[in-house]
Structures are given as structure tokens and as C-alpha cells.
Amino acid sequence: MSRASDQAYANIRSLILAGDAPPGTQLTEAQLADICGVSRTPVRDALRRLEAELYIVRSDSQRMFVADWSREEVGEMFTLRGMLESHAAARAAARIDAQALANLVECNQRLTAAVEAAVPDVATFLAENRRFHEQIIAAAQSPRLATILASIVEQPVVRRTAARYTRAELARSAHDHAELIEAFAAHDSDWAEAVMAGHIRRAFHAFSAAK
Amino acid sequence: MSRASDQAYANIRSLILAGDAPPGTQLTEAQLADICGVSRTPVRDALRRLEAELYIVRSDSQRMFVADWSREEVGEMFTLRGMLESHAAARAAARIDAQALANLVECNQRLTAAVEAAVPDVATFLAENRRFHEQIIAAAQSPRLATILASIVEQPVVRRTAARYTRAELARSAHDHAELIEAFAAHDSDWAEAVMAGHIRRAFHAFSAAK
DNA sequence: ATAGACTTTATTGTATACCAAATTCCTTCG
DNA sequence: CGAAGGAATTTGGTATACAATAAAGTCTAT
Numbered sequence: 425m426s427r428a429s430d431q432a433y434a435n436i437r438s439l440i441l442a443g444d445a446p447p448g449t450q451l452t453e454a455q456l457a458d459i460c461g462v463s464r465t466p467v468r469d470a471l472r473r474l475e476a477e478l479y480i481v482r483s484d485s486q487r488m489f490v491a492d493w494s495r496e497e498v499g500e501m502f503t504l505r506g507m508l509e510s511h512a513a514a515r516a517a518a519r520i521d522a523q524a525l526a527n528l529v530e531c532n533q534r535l536t537a538a539v540e541a542a543v544p545d546v547a548t549f550l551a552e553n554r555r556f557h558e559q560i561i562a563a564a565q566s567p568r569l570a571t572i573l574a575s576i577v578e579q580p581v582v583r584r585t586a587a588r589y590t591r592a593e594l595a596r597s598a599h600d601h602a603e604l605i606e607a608f609a610a611h612d613s614d615w616a617e618a619v620m621a622g623h624i625r626r627a628f629h630a631f632s633a634a635k
Numbered sequence: 636m637s638r639a640s641d642q643a644y645a646n647i648r649s650l651i652l653a654g655d656a657p658p659g660t661q662l663t664e665a666q667l668a669d670i671c672g673v674s675r676t677p678v679r680d681a682l683r684r685l686e687a688e689l690y691i692v693r694s695d696s697q698r699m700f701v702a703d704w705s706r707e708e709v710g711e712m713f714t715l716r717g718m719l720e721s722h723a724a725a726r727a728a729a730r731i732d733a734q735a736l737a738n739l740v741e742c743n744q745r746l747t748a749a750v751e752a753a754v755p756d757v758a759t760f761l762a763e764n765r766r767f768h769e770q771i772i773a774a775a776q777s778p779r780l781a782t783i784l785a786s787i788v789e790q791p792v793v794r795r796t797a798a799r800y801t802r803a804e805l806a807r808s809a810h811d812h813a814e815l816i817e818a819f820a821a822h823d824s825d826w827a828e829a830v831m832a833g834h835i836r837r838a839f840h841a842f843s844a845a846k
Numbered sequence: 847a848t849a850g851a852c853t854t855t856a857t858t859g860t861a862t863a864c865c866a867a868a869t870t871c872c873t874t875c876g
Numbered sequence: 877c878g879a880a881g882g883a884a885t886t887t888g889g890t891a892t893a894c895a896a897t898a899a900a901g902t903c904t905a906t
Contacts, residue, residue, distance in 0.1 A: 697868085
């Protein structure tokens with residue numbers, strides 16, 4: 425989207441994720457417009473997006489409040505992400521071309537280097553990890569799947585501080601990615617799907633344990 | 636949502652589904668505001684929703700056009716719906732209570748009556764079918780799943796005229812529903828999931844054949 | 847003092863007007 | 877015929893105003 429709307433989205437989202445607006449807080453358009461330094465119009469756009477992503481909920485009559493994610497809801501989100509992203513991996517395995525595969529390899533090399541550094545470079549890991557998954561979704565060539573996944577991916581990641589990732593977790597992720605690349609190279613959809621399912625499920629448990 | 640916004644949404648959507656705005660047609664906010672008899676503000680809201688549901692796509696720079704759904708994309712939509720709604724059925728089987736189950740039974744009785752009438756009452760069938768699936772999604776108790784499914788369910792149905800449903804198809808649907816109810820009554824998630832997967836998959840082929 | 851009715855305020859949805867930026871289309875000139 | 881340049885379109889955004897409705901506060905009667 426566009427400048428002011430994106431800015432409002434990012435601002436409001438970080439308000440929620442940083443805990444400045446705890447669950448249950450009422451969010452009003454005027455107040456948010458003030459905070460973000462834009463008018464109500466882009467704030468409304470941002471609120472619609474955040475509502476679709478369940479960051480905020482509406483009361484019986486249209487007032488908006490910060491949503492409260494239960495543990496069960498986070499688990500359900502990981503389940504859905506696992507289903508959908510496994511499906512994306514299966515599609516990608518059947519459709520990926522040499523160029524995209526090479527990009528994945530390169531991406532995972534940077535990720536692996538970040539993990540194996542004397543002091544693991546978590547920021548780079550997160551950035552490359554995100555790119556890796558985005559490339560798979562792109563290779564799946566399903567606009568609808570991409571739209572849905574965009575609304576649920578990467579959400580809980582933000583809540584974790586970088587320090588909470590153990591070196592073993594990071595290494596395991598890099599290993600999973602390498603195996604995914606193998607599955608893609610073999611164009612084996614079932615393999616890719618299975619590896620991705622385990623990859624996401626492990627992320628869920630790592631997330632739960634770190635909480 | 637609210638009056639004008641919903642009206643704009645419904646109007647624009649029916650323009651697209653009825654073929655009055657064929658794929659590739661450019662949609663401008665001003666023109667749509669004129670057609671719908673509302674101002675640009677609610678039209679913009681409606682366009683965002685339709686964009687999220689992939690009814691419309693944006694060009695490189697923000698102009699909007701009616702999307703063209705390929706056969707493959709329709710198939711992918713059914714696949715996603717099958718995955719997600721099967722998952723919903725599994726969750727519902729584990730969570731449904733006696734009251735919700737009774738509502739499902741009642742709903743399917745009305746549906747079955749509509750099917751078995753001398754002249755099948757397709758309008759009632761469609762209405763009850765929709766309610767049946769909505770009740771299952773509600774029983775699944777997953778706000779996120781409900782949000783996602785709301786954006787992909789019932790879309791292709793509208794393209795079919797009532798006359799294209801054969802009596803055999805309608806009866807088969809009623810039978811599937813009855814088996815789903817059995818699975819729910821037994822609280823057997825695997826059973827419910829399997830029946831729902833077949834139910835959606837069959838709907839896809841019926842849709843394809845009727846094209 | 848408190849329950850209930852009434853009034854005030856807050857908030858969202860919508861309309862309207864306007865402007866800026868970017869893109870597209872059309873005209874004109876070489 | 878092709879290219880440059882300007883005019884028209886279109887969207888994103890701002891600002892303001894107003895209606896409807898829900899929430900909050902206040903007042904009154906018992």
C-alpha cells in the first residue's frame with residue numbers, strides 16, 4: 425500500500441506488539457491518527473488490515489479493541505500456518521525452476537553463515553529466514569495462498585527477543601532449509617511438504633518453550 | 636460492516652460475478668461510487684475487501700482491474716477450502732455441544748426437505764447449505780480459521796445458476812451432511828475431517844463439470 | 847442511597863471538497 | 877511515422893462536517 429497507510433499500520437502494530445497497548449485497550453481512530461501523525465483515512469485502512477489479521481477485534485458496535493491471543497489461538501495459528509505452508513512447499517517443489525532454486529541456496533548460505541558465526545547474527549538469520557520462506561511462497565505460484573499466508577506468517581516472531589533463540593534452534597532451522605532445498609531439487613512434493621510441516625511445528629514448540 | 640459500505644461491496648461483487656464487468660475491466664472509484672449511489676469513502680472500503688478476496692487486482696501503479704480466475708486458480712481455491720474446512724470439521728467434532736448438534740440436524744432436515752420436494756427448491760437448499768457450513772465453522776471455535784474461510788467460501792457458488800444443480804448432486808450433499816452429523820455426534824475428528832474433505836472435493840468436480 | 851430515566855459526550859460511518867503525485871492518453875511537432 | 881510534451885485521469889491523502897448510535901454521566905423519584 426502507500427506511504428501514510430503503511431506508516432499507520434506499522435505504528436499501530438508495534439504499539440500492540442510492544443505492549444504499549446495491552447489487550448483490551450480501546451483504539452480510536454482520532455487518537456491513532458494523532459499518534460501516527462496522519463489523518464483518519466489511512467488509519468482506517470490500517471485498522472482494517474489489523475482487524476483481518478486479528479490484532480484487533482470490534483465490539484458489538486464497531487468500537488475497536490486490542491485483541492487478546494490465548495495460548496490456544498497461537499497454537500491454532502501455527503497449525504494453520506503449518507498446513508498452508510506445507511501445501512505451499514508441495515506446490516513449490518512441483519513448480520520451482522533452476523533460478524529460484526539457486527536463489528534459495530544462496531539465501532540459505534547467508535543464513536547458515538549468520539548462524540555459524542562466533543556470535544550468531546540473529547538479525548541476519550531472521551531477515552534471511554523470512555526471505556527464504558517468502559521465496560517458497562512465491563514459487564508456489566498461488567496468489568490466494570500467498571494472500572492468506574501473508575496475514576498469518578511472521579506474526580509471533582516479533583514477540584520473541586533475539587536473545588531467546590538458542591544456537592541449536594538456529595542450526596536446526598538451517599538444516600531444515602537445506603533439506604527443503606534437497607526436496608525442491610528432486611521436485612518431490614511429498615518430501616517438501618513433510619519437511620515443511622515438521623519445520624513449522626518445531627518452530628511452534630520453540631516458541632512455546634521460549635515464552 | 637455498515638450500510639453504504641456493504642451495499643457498495645455487494646453491488647461491485649455482483650457486477651463482477653454477473654459478468655457486467657468482465658475480467659480486465661478497469662474499475663475506478665468515482666465510477667463505482669456513481670453506480671452504487673454512495674461516495675468514494677465506502678467504495679474504497681469495499682474495494683479493499685474485494686482485493687483481499689482476489690476479485691480485483693491492482694496494476695503496477697494502483698489502478699484496479701477485475702481479476703481473471705484461471706481454471707487452476709479455481710481448483711486451488713477448492714483445495715484450500717478443502718484443507719481448511721476439513722480442519723474446521725475436525726475441530727468442530729471435538730468441540731460441538733448438544734445444542735449446536737441439534738441445530739445442525741434441524742438445518743439438514745430443512746435442506747433435505749428442499750431436495751426431496753417434487754421440484755427441488757434450490758434456493759432453500761443453497762441457503763440451508765450455507766447455514767450448515769457456517770454452523771460448523773462456528774463450532775470449530777477458531778476466529779482465525781473463520782476469518783480465512785470467510786474470504787474463500789461461497790465464492791464460486793454464485794457463478795452457477797440454480798438450474799445447473801442436478802437432483803443427484805443435491806441428494807448427495809444432503810447425504811454427506813447426514814454423515815457429518817454422525818461424525819460430530821460421535822465426536823470423531825478424523826471421520827468428520829475425511830467426510831468434509833470428500834464433500835468439498837466433490838463440490839469442486841460438480842462445479843467443474845457444470846462450468 | 848439507589849434504581850431508573852434522561853442528557854451529554856464520544857466514536858464511527860459517510861459525504862464532500864480539495865490537493866498532490868503519478869500515470870495514461872492525446873496532441874502536436876520534427 | 878515516431879517522439880516529446882502537455883492535458884486529463886486516477887488514486888492516496890487531508891480536512892471538515894454531519895448523522896446515527898453507543899457509552900458515560902447526571903439527575904430525579906422513591
